[in-house]
Amino acid sequence: VIAAPDCELYLFRGSPPTVAPKLYALSPDLVERPVYASLLRGAGQAEVRIFEGRDGRDLGTVAIWQGADPTGLTDELIERAMDFTSGADLREGVLAILRRDRQLKVVGPVPRPVSPRAAFGHPLRIFAKAPAVQVLVIGL
């Protein structure tokens, strides 16, 4: 077993058909982490989605927010995710940025997605008609 980094973050920009295969090619390790989150942006809209594992490895809750594309959130997340903190400090710091000023709707418990395609495919389809999207995913 190879130890996971404290944090991993991926970002893709392009048309939805261009971004999808790159997103789905990410390591399944990403969606096995205790917490992972995504920020999708396109056509002036955005979606935040946070998966938090619970009750062992197979279940978790999903918190979702959709609204107008927030400015500056991408940079803020990257800088916080790479600020050399770790563990709960890092996790809570990143989640606080994602939750700030947003009412997230919590769904679950739901089964843990088994792959990046299962985790991010549905959110990406919401933006299928956007000419260009940005997908940021963070594993914590």
Place this chain on the structure above:
Amino acid sequence: MDLELYTACGPSQIVARRLFGLPRDVIGHPRYALVMEGDGEGDVRILQRESSKSTTATVAIWRGLHAGEAMRMLVEALEAPDVLAALEHGQPFQVEGPALAPTTPRGAFGLALGRLHPQTRVWAAVLVF
């Protein structure tokens, strides 16, 4: 503009393993950059080839001694219409090569990450643009 960013943060040995496991498509691009920071030092390496079929590449290298400088360069590059110009802006890069282009992620990123102690905490970002 299409763009890909792959980042990890933690002990350098673990971060290196994660980058070595990136899809080979990443280094198949004619242009990509490794931006990293650890031990208070920043390091930016921009690899360029004429095309994805070229077997040789040049590498432009910048090293900085101020914490946060590499992150600033990365974030500015992500927001810029010209990523290369933003990465290079005002920085003294040293160009090496042409030399044989790396054929694996380990070949592309191993040298920069390998010079650090395995437990040194780093963040590293691979930017394809």
